[in-house]
Amino acid sequence: MSATPAPTTRTILQVIGACVEYGPAKILREVDLDVRPGELLVLVGPNGAGKSTLLGVLAGDVALTRGRALLDGEPLASRRAGELSRRRSVLLQEHRLSFPFTVTEVVAMGRAPWHGRDESDADEAVVADAMRRTDVERLASRRFPTLSGGEKGRTSFARVMAQEAPIVLLDEPTAALDIAHQEALLTEARRLAREGRAVVAVLHDLSLAAAYADRVCVLAEGRVRADGPPLEVMRPELLSDVYGHPVDVFTHPRTGDLVVTPLRTPVEEVVR
Template identity: 65%
Template sequence: MIEARGIHVTLGDKVVLDGVDLTVRPGELVALVGPNGAGKSTLLGVLAGDVRPGTGAVHLAGRPLASYAAREAAQQRAVQLQQQGLAFGFRVHDVVAMGRSPWHRTPRSVADEEVVAAAMVRTDVERLAERTFPTLSGGEQARTSFARALAQETPVLLLDEPTAALDIRHQEAVLGVARFVAAEGCAVVVVLHDLSLAAAYADRICILAEGRVRAVGAPREVLTEDLLGEVYQHPVRVLDHDGTPVVVPVRAAQEARC
């Protein structure tokens, strides 16, 4: 389990997170949604230990996250960042294999090649194994980074907009894998902009706005027209598709026809 309590983050003179609480349990996928600047990526950075809050604390597996050494933390949580940050010409296979570094010289290292190969298959990058990372498209880089996070085999998986550069097929595939990993017992947190994707795959959705949590709950509980219209400052319609909410914006042409 990963738990954040009373998280307050200020960057310069801007309050980015203001008293945020969030708990993610093993076996569930929680989506962080909200408008630009709501604090989604900052909250994910706090959960990862990459952003230190001014006040509040994160507990990972019952211990303060700040008490973990770097390698020990890497054995507990894997992170896929929105910006990939690899400028050197590593092969895709090598990038995915980097996910195994926390397990170097441990009994789990004997499975490195098997785990790396499986992660590449699950993310549809095995055919790119010999390509160098900088030559990949944005979507291919995102899938490679997702494979690296999977190969790390941690009980907590933190994903920052993993579908942003992907086509529809790969969006569905990535979130399908994230959903499967959660079903295997992992605690998964994913930042998403697509509210309908969040509704389709998340057990719970955390809606952030101006650094505060506006609602946390099952998709059908929190994805309401009134709340989303207020948070995003744009009217929406929430439709039901086989029991799953689908969120669509109200467009000027539609309002004129009404």
């Protein structure tokens, strides 16, 4: 299931020397990253590595202390909110919505940036397609607050898909999903990339990252430790160092996928 590397294309979104500091805390330190159309880029790294902060910088939601964030070569901060909402869609870690909107209404919120424009003629068809692809059609009339965590995650992803933005930013999109829906969501994310969108996802599951990513960026302590194709980046010595725990990486004999697994102390040695 390993992704076939997408052809090299122009950079649509870029951070150069990105630093984010909150008082004495340095969250990002001199990060350089290019985001390209036609590519699924996965950000990995331990807790506190700066993954979600970097995604927020790419979204234009987190201000840089130093450095630059560029969209199509122009400062990201100079874009108006309406224009930005048509250029990028964002899936956050938490799916909070207090009002009892139905699933269909939540997905339809993704069409808001196109209100009053020619693109709005396709609203109904786009929403229906997004709901079908994320397996939430049967939940159409359910109220969002009554959904399980996984159902909320799929509904929120459907909203992101319905937005039809050329840049798709996903923060831990598989966190609450079962195995089948994890695979389905990342298949859709890769399909979006193959259709020409620039897709960036934060993932914790390293085997999923290796299977679906065209590029993997490894972050640790706010810095980029590696950036490249999974076969080049997913090295046991690097991952063991970054995560502070011994890790093995091997190729699945049947599928050819890279599998990343922690090395564990045998139970009998722990009890001893």
